[in-house]
Amino acid sequence: xxxxxxxxxxxxxxxxxxxxxxxxxxxxxxxxxxxxxxxxxxxxxxxxxxxxxxxxxxxxxxxxxxxxxxxxxxxxxxxxxxxxxxxxxxxxxxxxxxxxxxxxxxxxxxxxxxxxxxxxxxxxxxxxxxxxxxxxxxxxxxxxxxxxxxxxxxxxxxxxxxxxxxxxxxxxxxxxxxxxxxxxxxxxxxxxxxxxxxxxxxxxxxxxxxxxxxxxxxxxxxxxxxxxxxxxxxxxxxxxxxxxxxxxxxxxxxxxxxxxxxxxxxxxxxxxxxxxxxxxxxxxxxxxxxxxxxxxxxxxxxxxxxxxxxxxxxxxxxxxxxxxxxxxxxxxxxxx
Amino acid sequence: xxxxxxxxxxxxxxxxxxxxxxxxxxxxxxxxxxxxxxxxxxxxxxxxxxxxxxxxxxxxxxxxxxxxxxxxxxxxxxxxxxxxxxxxxxxxxxxxxxxxxxxxxxxxxxxxxxxxxxxxxxxxxxxxxxxxxxxxxxxxxxxxxxxxxxxxxxxxxxxxxxxxxxxxxxxxxxxxxxxxxxxxxxxxxxxxxxxxxxxxxxxxxxxxxxxxxxxxxxxxxxxxxxxxxxxxxxxxxxxxxxxxxxxxxxxxxxxxxxxxxxxxxxxxxxxxxxxxxxxxxxxxxxxxxxxxxxxxxxxxxxxxxxxx
Numbered sequence: 001x002x003x004x005x006x007x008x009x010x011x012x013x014x015x016x017x018x019x020x021x022x023x024x025x026x027x028x029x030x031x032x033x034x035x036x037x038x039x040x041x042x043x044x045x046x047x048x049x050x051x052x053x054x055x056x057x058x059x060x061x062x063x064x065x066x067x068x069x070x071x072x073x074x075x076x077x078x079x080x081x082x083x084x085x086x087x088x089x090x091x092x093x094x095x096x097x098x099x100x101x102x103x104x105x106x107x108x109x110x111x112x113x114x115x116x117x118x119x120x121x122x123x124x125x126x127x128x129x130x131x132x133x134x135x136x137x138x139x140x141x142x143x144x145x146x147x148x149x150x151x152x153x154x155x156x157x158x159x160x161x162x163x164x165x166x167x168x169x170x171x172x173x174x175x176x177x178x179x180x181x182x183x184x185x186x187x188x189x190x191x192x193x194x195x196x197x198x199x200x201x202x203x204x205x206x207x208x209x210x211x212x213x214x215x216x217x218x219x220x221x222x223x224x225x226x227x228x229x230x231x232x233x234x235x236x237x238x239x240x241x242x243x244x245x246x247x248x249x250x251x252x253x254x255x256x257x258x259x260x261x262x263x264x265x266x267x268x269x270x271x272x273x274x275x276x277x278x279x280x281x282x283x284x285x286x287x288x289x290x291x292x293x294x295x296x297x298x299x300x301x302x303x304x305x306x307x308x309x310x311x312x313x314x315x316x317x318x319x320x321x322x323x324x325x326x327x328x329x330x331x332x333x334x335x336x
Numbered sequence: 337x338x339x340x341x342x343x344x345x346x347x348x349x350x351x352x353x354x355x356x357x358x359x360x361x362x363x364x365x366x367x368x369x370x371x372x373x374x375x376x377x378x379x380x381x382x383x384x385x386x387x388x389x390x391x392x393x394x395x396x397x398x399x400x401x402x403x404x405x406x407x408x409x410x411x412x413x414x415x416x417x418x419x420x421x422x423x424x425x426x427x428x429x430x431x432x433x434x435x436x437x438x439x440x441x442x443x444x445x446x447x448x449x450x451x452x453x454x455x456x457x458x459x460x461x462x463x464x465x466x467x468x469x470x471x472x473x474x475x476x477x478x479x480x481x482x483x484x485x486x487x488x489x490x491x492x493x494x495x496x497x498x499x500x501x502x503x504x505x506x507x508x509x510x511x512x513x514x515x516x517x518x519x520x521x522x523x524x525x526x527x528x529x530x531x532x533x534x535x536x537x538x539x540x541x542x543x544x545x546x547x548x549x550x551x552x553x554x555x556x557x558x559x560x561x562x563x564x565x566x567x568x569x570x571x572x573x574x575x576x577x578x579x580x581x582x583x584x585x586x587x588x589x590x591x592x593x594x595x596x597x598x599x600x601x602x603x604x605x606x607x608x609x610x611x612x613x614x615x616x617x618x619x620x621x622x623x624x625x626x627x628x629x630x631x632x633x634x635x636x637x638x639x640x641x642x643x644x
Contacts, residue, residue: 018479026488031495151621153573155580156596156614163603163610267516270484277487278577282600292487293581296494304491308483315482 001327008323012316016309017070020081023308024066033090033299034058056088056301069305079302081309087302097303100291101310107182107287108276114203115210116272123215124258127222131230131257132249142219149216154275158209158282165205178202182285206283210275214268218261225260229253259329265322266315273311370634377630380623387620391437400428402435402590414608421608423598433612436592439502439585440572440620446506447513447571452564454510455517460548460556462518463525474522480515486574488512494583502591505584509574517563524556558635562628569624576617592617 034052037044053059057068057079067073069087072080079087086097126146130139149157165177178184178201190198229235230253238248280289288307295303361369372378395401400408408426412418420429462473492508493500528534529552537547553560578584579593587594592613599609 015475015478015482018475019482022479023483023491026492027495030492147622147625148618151569151618151625153576153580153593153596153614153617153621155577155593155600156617159596159600159610160603160614163601167604266481270481273484274486274577277490278581281581292490296490296583299495301495304495308487308491311484311487312482315484319482 001324005320005324008320012320016312016316019312020070020305020309021066023305023312024069027304027308028065028069028301029062031299031301031304033301035299052090056090069302081306086306089303090300091298097300097306100303101288101306104286104288104291107285108280108289110182110199110203111206111210111279111285111287112272112276115207115214118207119211119214119218122211123218123222124254124261126215127219128226128249128254128257130219130223131226134227143223146216146219149212150220152213154209154213154278155282157212158206158279161205161209162282177205179205180284182287206279206285209279209282210272213275214272217271218264218268221261221264222257226253226257229257255329259326262322262325262329266319269315269318270311273314367631367634371630374626374630374633376626377633380626380630383619384623384627387437387616387623388441391434391441395431395434395438398431398434400431402427402432403588413606420612421606423609429595429609429612432590432595433592433616435590436595436613437616437620439589439591440575440617443502443506443509443575444568444571444620446503447510448564448567450506450510451514451567452517452560455514456521456553456556456560457548458514459518459521459523460525460552463522464529464544464548464552466526466529470522474519477515477518480512481519483512485509485512485570486577489574489578490581490583493578500584500586501589502585505575505578506571509571509578513567513570513574517560517567520559520563521553521556524559525552528552528555558632561635562632565624565628565631569621569628572617572620572624 032038033056034049037049037052050059057065057075060068068075068079070081072083072085076088077085079085084098086101089095089097126142130142133139162179165179169176169179178198182199182202183195184198184202230249235248235253238252239245243252276287277289277292279285280287281293284290288310291303292307294300295307404425404427406426408418408422408428410422410424410426412422414421418428418430420433422428423432458473458477462470489505489508489512492511493505496504534547534551537551542551575584575591576593576596579591580597581593582597584593585591595613596610599606599613603610
């Protein structure tokens, strides 16, 4: 197991490096962070542009810039991913990309962890129920809800849920749901408990949105794989030996039926990251999604690249964890 | 898709009689017969055809397009003249919705065709050759898979200076969505290539490209067609989300995502601005998903014909 883990990590590193090349080509080579500055009217002093170019390392050649971005050797000490420095921001020296990313991560993790846990639990339960009562009214209802949630664009669903929350607030004439930000504007004079309540209140609607979008596809997978397992020979054998149906489902079938769900982790994590960007925009959170959108509007190349590398890193780590989970769920798999 | 649709016109009358002849049915007729049994899929096909007409044919006869008209009064409620009301600037929302649906379908179809074509070829080559070539080619797909689709597309779209048109958006989405198709096709090619008919082709001296194009890809067509269909739904969603975030199709042109963005606080105050673009996206994606479901059942030869 340990050897397998080490080997998987060794494989993941070149993938990350290759991804960094792709990210660099896509963002740094194509984009121009100083486009706004250059097109300013009246035209700014050439010396200003030259200074900005030097600060952003735009005066160097492309391969040189890539090497610098990766290792930070020969830079001003503010660049080099391997040293934990993400590079200078076009928004000036006060905007430190690493620190801002870290702050955003704290906000987004709240949203993601709550939503993923809920969606996973709901998807497994409803997938299993759907499969156990195939072609029943309940199954058709759950299937339709799943299809509908899958077809709804996240931003539209989010806006709808947000407006629904506001409408409830208006009709009950109270602040039932919070619809802006991850916290209230003033949190300094709150006690720990109040702060917790405040954050939880802000979490409800965005979490609901993210949960619904993830739930949709996961419950479909769970239903399909559960159906397959329930129709398999070993389940029939267990039943014919007289094991109770519930016990068969819980002890024999479910564990096997979870394996396909694990195999969609890569796609699922990527989907969650996409969802976070949209939902944070809709609910005006200042998390990672906000960071990304802001970086894009400012054409802040180093910030965009840092963000893309971080999300790629997450996807790789989660895929790795999923691969290790395979072994836990499926004893036939041996890592040597 | 178009093959199946054209089959719909001549197949509808004759399929009933040709049931008796049984074996003389062509592949398409067989698939079409199975597809027709899937009620949700058939209904979805009708919906999709209606939406396509709405997006491409109706604008030809509608008096307004998505642009700003001086004679349109701004901010009107729905009326016979403007079924979805008008915007503050004096645009006909009905015309905007048609234009948006048109953009969505254009982008989605382009993405699907491009990404499926390239991805299928990539996956088939990797799966057929196996070994080192396969390892390198699949590592490349992995790189495209680890960066989330919407994020990658937004980074590229937001980074391009100047206006983004629908084909640029389609190109960018296609660039990041071929990898999953490649992976799928490689999977089925890996098992197909071990079968006797491929061995026979190789023994009779067929070249690699001949085997891939004439034997492997046609035999993997079922899952490829289903994946291509579902990719349409994904592309519609990504394009809309991209425009919603402001990095997709740029004004003065319009897209469904842009319309929702403009009306996102109007769900309860002016619902005619908020619901049409969103519901069109939902309708397209629902229809496509059901059609994909129906195609999966219809194209799977192991399926018994009596289901549903």
